[in-house]
Amino acid sequence: MLTAGMKGKAETVVTEKNTAKAMGSGTLDVFATPAMVALMEEAAWKCVAPELEPGMGTVGTLMNVQHTSATPLSMHVTAECELTEVDNRRLVFTVKAFDEVGPIGSGTHERFIVKDEKFVAKANAKRG
Known part of the structure; x- marks a missing residue:
């Protein structure tokens, strides 16, 4: 749930x-x-995936973040998320990213729950 x-x-x-x-x-x-955005999205979809029914997934629809600090080569980066709102199929997360020294970004992210096959079929239909 x-x-x-x-x-x-x-x-x-x-x-x-x-x-x-x-x-x-x-x-x-x-x-x-x-x-950084992709890592935040990864944290969010992985957070909720185990709770979804088989054949269901989530897709990102909105990302509003600030990237506030640069991270050099070879440093470790962690993205964290918290699900803050469940509105039917719409999921809202707070997202944060950190390197080994401290915060590097934060914001909000929205995802929608979709039926995987139906979503891909609709996307593929664009090809005609």
């Missing part, structure tokens, strides 16, 4: 593959904002 207060976490290490330079979000070899 999905309930407010559920918490999740995801972790990574800053490598050349998840830098701003590599991801096209800048020119520097520091942890990319898109990588």
